[in-house]
Amino acid sequence: MKKMLLLAGLIASQSAFAHVSYTGRDFGNFDGLSDQSITISNQVTRSFGWADAADADWGDSHQVKWFTFSLANEALVTISASAFAGATASSLDGLLPGFSLFEGKAPPAAHDATPVTLAYRDTLGFDTEGALNTLGDFQIGNDAGEINKLTFIGYAVDGTSDNFGDLPGVIGDGVADGSVSASFLLGAGTYTLIVGGADYASQNDPLSLAYNYGLSTTLSVAAVPEPSTYAMLALGLGMLGFAARRRTVR
Template structure:
């Protein structure tokens, strides 16, 4: 749970994060029929936002960075979030990244405090710290009254419960090694997708100094691979069958 007063005080130094924005964070439009990749570096985020948004009262969209991409056809998509290995003049090293993927895009300038966002949250019948549900669907809108649902697809997070990178929430499964890198491969259909990246240090939200520090460095990467055609699977299975049959013959007592 976040100390709201301290969080709002921290946001005063971060006006660029006041609303949902994909500016300079469009990973691309892909046909899905050929291999492709892209990455966006020199981005920053908070070290606790993902873990905070993964708990029972959700989290604030300001605590992470938004990216988008579009698939024109179904494809296998590998998404990675990597921390800056060392500090730089503009970022802090050592982030434990987590990301959530949603189908759909938030409307321009959407934010947690808009009237439509607040109305949606009020209808949930439980208290929320913000609009963002890191492990499920949610909805967010802007001051013009435009609201969009974001349909949850998957999450991935660095580390384990044992090293406290994931907070104290049951059901969260990390990648097992807190090494500053997390990746997941997904079979996705055609459409537009929102990717939200932040940090998995749950305890960071209780550190007053950390609340104003949203400059943990991170690089987002995407890799696209075509979905194999059914004939490819059939050929693969047939090949495996021939290999298995040959192996059985070699093991037979009367085999030459």
């Protein structure tokens, strides 16, 4: 019975990780002029996909989840990713999430093994496990020959090297508590958010492909203060400093 359940889990997990798709993971279009927050909590992902794509031979685009959103104006965007056991009827708790933010969007049904993606990977000068690079720019295309570049903006990852491995230059949030968050000042444009697991060693577990770890992701957009607001703030701080100096002199 246990083997049957594991097999059923493996089949279900494989079907859940098809080629690149943003279906059900589009946060929408934001004007950037007002505060808005959207949460997508009905997703599952692998335990290792983000961390594996952060190493020297990159990773498989199927092992993470792809989200998108667009801004009409400059805005301050805060992204939070958390473990969420209740994502689906069969999802598991315990995800240690990592995410990367890119400008641009992959073409429909893109994946690592299309002719255009393979041609791109051949130009890199090193062997790759896939086209996904969670720490830098990369390109990925589809079977129709469309290929787009995703320009790296930044990342955030839960925990420490104890879980995401000795990846050069990678800094975690210091506590492997199943949640990570970061903020970015972004201009108008279309963006891709890639979220996956940051448990690097779990990719060596033969059963890890059957694990669907529940994921909740929140995107919060806040308007950027007008320059006059910054000027008033600076003036106010200056006046406070001047008053403090006068009291000191007296």
